[in-house]
Amino acid sequence: MNPDELKKLWKTQTSAVQLTIDTTVLLQLLKRNKKHFEAMIFWRDAREIGVALLMVPIILWIGVREHLPWTFFLMIPAVLWVAGFMLTDRMLQKRRQPQLDNPLRDCLERLLAQVEHQIGLLRNVFWWYLLPVAAAMAAFLGHVTWLTWAGGWRHRLASAVIIAVPTLIVWGVYWLNQWAVRRELEPRREELRALISNLENDNPEVLPSGEMSSSKD
Numbered sequence: 057m058n059p060d061e062l063k064k065l066w067k068t069q070t071s072a073v074q075l076t077i078d079t080t081v082l083l084q085l086l087k088r089n090k091k092h093f094e095a096m097i098f099w100r101d102a103r104e105i106g107v108a109l110l111m112v113p114i115i116l117w118i119g120v121r122e123h124l125p126w127t128f129f130l131m132i133p134a135v136l137w138v139a140g141f142m143l144t145d146r147m148l149q150k151r152r153q154p155q156l157d158n159p160l161r162d163c164l165e166r167l168l169a170q171v172e173h174q175i176g177l178l179r180n181v182f183w184w185y186l187l188p189v190a191a192a193m194a195a196f197l198g199h200v201t202w203l204t205w206a207g208g209w210r211h212r213l214a215s216a217v218i219i220a221v222p223t224l225i226v227w228g229v230y231w232l233n234q235w236a237v238r239r240e241l242e243p244r245r246e247e248l249r250a251l252i253s254n255l256e257n258d259n260p261e262v263l264p265s266g267e268m269s270s271s272k273d
Contacts, residue, residue: 190226197215
């Protein structure tokens with residue numbers, strides 16, 4: 057028997073196997089997954105909000121100590137906007153959780169809603185996170201460049217380098233967020249959609265009674 061025939065035989069055998077899964081076990085796994093996902097998002101938001109609030113006194117201290125131009129303090133409303141946006145978003149999401157009679161379907165829908173919301177946030181991270189901070193930085197750096205423009209080519213070159221560094225950082229943060237969406241969140245969303253589709257189609261592979269078995273046709 058050649059390798060091609062073995063491959064065909066293997067596909068035939070595996071396609072005939074149906075795995076039935078206990079819905080109680082599946083629900084427990086989903087709840088554990090949901091709890092882990094919520095904890096991960098909570099601590100991420102807590103870090104971001106904490107850093108944003110910590111930046112306010114640091115910006116004030118540096119600006120006053122170094123006698124920086126007034127545009128430097130535009131960073132304060134920018135970081136407060138980010139913190140406020142994230143806090144408001146968390147409160148709104150708690151009110152929008154779907155409520156269903158079926159515990160398994162309810163857990164799946166809640167987890168899917170959370171994943172889709174995170175995808176939307178990261179897809180639009182430039183507008184609500186990066187743009188306010190980048191605009192404040194651009195105003196300050198542009199102001200400094202204008203004030204030092206008469207200082208010669210060395211000052212201009214230094215200004216160009218200073219502007220390029222935060223620009224690259226902003227681009228890198230945006231790219232990392234989009235990579236996280238493609239690598240982590242979108243595959244998770246497709247898995248949840250597939251599970252929900254199986255429930256809607258009354259897939260016989262899921263047993264309602266609390267049994268777990270496998271069978272061959």
